[in-house]
Amino acid sequence: xxxxxxxxxxxxxxxGDSAVIKCTYSDSxxxxxxxxxxxLGKRPQLIIDIRxxxxxxxxxxxxVTLNKTAKHxxxxxxxxxxxxxxxxxxxxSEDSNYQLIWGAxxxxxxxx
Amino acid sequence: xxxxxxxxxxxxxxxxxxxSLECTVEGxxxxxxxxxxxxxxxxxxxxxxxxxxxQISSEVPQNLSASRPQDRQFILSSKKxxxxxxxxxxxxxxxxxDSEQFFxxxxxxxxx
Numbered sequence: 001x002x003x004x005x006x007x008x009x010x011x012x013x014x015x016g017d018s019a020v021i022k023c024t025y026s027d028s029x030x031x032x033x034x035x036x037x038x039x040l041g042k043r044p045q046l047i048i049d050i051r052x053x054x055x056x057x058x059x060x061x062x063x064v065t066l067n068k069t070a071k072h073x074x075x076x077x078x079x080x081x082x083x084x085x086x087x088x089x090x091x092x093s094e095d096s097n098y099q100l101i102w103g104a105x106x107x108x109x110x111x112x
Numbered sequence: 113x114x115x116x117x118x119x120x121x122x123x124x125x126x127x128x129x130x131x132s133l134e135c136t137v138e139g140x141x142x143x144x145x146x147x148x149x150x151x152x153x154x155x156x157x158x159x160x161x162x163x164x165x166x167q168i169s170s171e172v173p174q175n176l177s178a179s180r181p182q183d184r185q186f187i188l189s190s191k192k193x194x195x196x197x198x199x200x201x202x203x204x205x206x207x208x209x210d211s212e213q214f215f216x217x218x219x220x221x222x223x224x
Contacts (some may be wrong), residue, residue, distance in 0.1 A: 034212065034213070042217075042218075043215040043216065043217055043218055044156070044202070044215050045215070046212045046213070046214070068134060069157065070116065089156065099146075099158060099161060100158075100213055101170075102155055102156045102158075103155070104154075104155045105154075105155045
């Protein structure tokens with residue numbers, strides 16, 4: 001079955017710098033890759049997702065890149081702000097309708 | 113768009129007591145529904161998912177069970193809680209309209 005690995009487990013960056021979180025997956029049939037942000041004590045919320053027919057997707061300061069050959073995808077946050085501090089989860093699925101296989105999460109800390 | 117209700121928001125239960133957590137969805141029909149558990153500081157563990165009334169798939173063998181008596185109602189139960197059942201229980205919904213897994217507000221369960 002699918003396995004998703006996420007690195008790093010904790011990432012500390014200076015406010016204004018960029019942050020990159022990486023995930024690798026094992027099942028070549030996976031074609032949907034969402035990223036969720038979870039603030040302390042709250043529910044995870046989808047921030048961006050990408051499907052296998054594109055290599056990159058951007059939404060303001062957030063971007064996701066996908067390398068299907070290498071089976072990895074990354075979340076990029078530019079110009080980080082204090083409100084970006086949260087735990088970020090990647091996931092993979094054959095389709096968003098199916099089960100999502102989750103990474104273990106990355107705690108992002110933005111230092112003022 | 114859909115709305116997910118979960119109750120109660122918090123719950124403190126003694127070891128060996130029963131459990132019933134309820135999740136209801138508004139604003140959509142025939143959704144896929146999911147129960148996740150998140151231990152403190154950890155990732156998301158899929159417990160059950162359902163593609164329709166009376167259809168439940170279990171991902172992790174344990175002392176929990178789930179039922180879907182109505183299209184937009186998903187219930188998580190236990191006959192006897194264990195200390196290890198403590199955690200943040202999240203109900204999620206997939207709809208083809210929004211094409212994402214959307215999470216409810218969660219129930220924080222503490223077993224003493």
